[in-house]
Amino acid sequence: MSATRTSALTRLEGLLGTEHLLTNPTQLAGYEVDGLRPAAVAQPGSAGEVAEVVRFAAAEKLAVIPVGGRTKLRIGAPPRRYDLAADLTRLDGVLAYDPGDLTLGVQAGIRFAELSRVLAEKRQFLPLAPAFAEQATIGGILATNSGSPLRHAYGSARDYVLGMEFVTGEGIETKSGGRVVKNVTGYDLHKLMIGALGTLGVITRVNFKTFPLPHAQTTFVGSFDSAAQALGMCRAIAQSALQPRLVDVLDPAAAQMIDPAHARLPAGQWSVVAGAAGDERVVQRHGIDLARIAEGARATAFVALTDEEEATLLGRLREFPKLAAETSPAATLFKISVVLAQMLALLERARQVIQRNQLASMTLLRASGIVYLALVPTALDAATLARLTQAATELIHASSSSEIGGRPVIEWCPTELKSQVNVWGPARDDLMLMQRVKKAFDPQGIFSPGRFVGGI
Structure with a gap:
């Protein structure tokens, strides 16, 4: 570290206190992003301190990556620079x-x-349901636009933030939107922050609409011999008057990972997991109609889960990205936005x-318009990397x-693959607009440089 950089960090230490500026190499290792480690980790304790840290970084021309629970640091392209991590985990309060x-x-x-436990005391919840639920922070969940099986009924985070x-x-504290449902004012600038991977700003506070916990809920599983039959059930549900809270499809490999004992997801079968919630009458009606739809789609079995089975299965569905990533050191996870009508064609390609x-894979499809496809080779030698690179290139081309x-x-892949493939997919038509937005929010380009679409 240069003498100038050391002097700068000493001044930052004066802002935060010794205990909230980490420089120990062992501690810094936990903040590594694609092989790069920061020179220091700042741990501000308030929005004002976040602003001070950012102003300091801008003055010193330091590249900053905002960090929360550190569960998704592998998302995105490798950063061009990484001088300072801004760890937001001290900002952990319920403000209103x-x-x-x-x-x-x-x-x-x-x-x-922790937030879910607070809400549960009042029989309420947020339908975010991210992977890494115990560690993930609200800011990180939104910055990475983490998926949720409940999107089918509640929409994405943009719908209830x-x-x-x-x-x-520039270190300016900014507000967007409102704090109550009936008083949302101003431009929806906050929606730009969702999924921007910390490249536009550092989120310090989020205001949500919450939801009451349903009086009753049941999850049903239909089993099928083929993807065509399973997706046929999904299309029939979409064309019906039913409003399930989730509709997920697992291929046999994903079902094996989610339910290793095959307690409710039979071996070798495609599984449709559909959840109903509301009052008892609504849930019972869903059960009857879903059973009829499953039969029409030629299901080999259709069952209702017990409360315990439901909690276990839904928890593992929520954690699918994490579980898939843990199956192999070379796991490569695609997240593909695609309409339900094109999912069967995508699966065939x-x-x-x-x-x-010659790669192993597993797939989770969400009828709301998301496909998770994991390539899971057993190792990452040169030959496997070459095949993985070729497959990733072809999948990006085919799906787009x-x-x-x-x-x-x-969303997730070895760092070695990132030098071979653009993890953000083909060039986007709105890239120039995105670059202008980046320039407006972050004129010096100090936030997560290079990690987002088009090297933003």
Whole structure:
């Protein structure tokens, strides 16, 4: 570290205190991103301190990566520079909560599991349901736009985030949206922060609309011999008057990972997991109609889960990205946005690519429009990396073709693959607009440089 950089960190230590500026190499290792480690980790304790840290970094021209629970640091392209991690986990408070008005304001560093426990005391919840639920923070969940099996019924986070407070690249504390449902004002700048991977600003506060826990809920599983039959059930559900809270499809390999004992997901079968929630009458009606739809789609079995089975299965479905990543050191996880009508065609194209490149895989499809496809080679030698690179390139091309019309992103992969493949997929038509937005929010480009789409 240069004398100038050491002097700068000493000044930062004066802002935060010795205990909240980490420089020990062992500690820094936990903040590594694609082989790069920061020179220091700042742990601000308030939005004001976040702004001070950012102003300091801007003055010193330091590259900053905002960090929460450190569960998704592998998402995105490798950073061009990484001088300082801004760890938000000290900002972990509930700032405002009105259960009667279904509104909530929290600091960005609060962990999802802890927030869920607070809401459960008032029989409420947030439908985020991310992977790494115990460790993930609210800010990180939103910055990475983490998926949720409950998106089918509740939409994405953009639908129930009422407002945000964040710090721009110039260290300016900024507000967008509101704190109550009936008083959302101003431009929806906060929606730009969702999924931006910390490249536009540092989220410090989030205001949510909350939801009452349903009086009753049941999860059903239909088993099928083929993907066509399983997706046929999904299309029939979409064309019906039913409003399930989730509809997920697992291929046999994914079912094996989610339910190793095959207690409810039979071996060798495609599984459709559909959840119903509401009052008892609504749940019973869903059960009857889903059974009829499953029979029409030629299900080999259709069962309702017990409460215990449901909790276990839904927990593992939520953790699918984490579980898939843990199956192999070379695991490569695609997240493909694609309409339900094109999922079968996507599966067939993917099957051909995977077979041609001699790779193992597992797939989770969400009828709400998301496909998770994991390539899981057993090791990462040179030959495997070459096949993985070829397969990833072909999958990106196939899923984004005019026939499929999907938008592929590689959420998780070995760093070695990132030098061979663009993890954000094909160039986007709105890239110039995104670059202008980046320039407006972060003029010096100090936030997560190079990690986002188009090297933003």
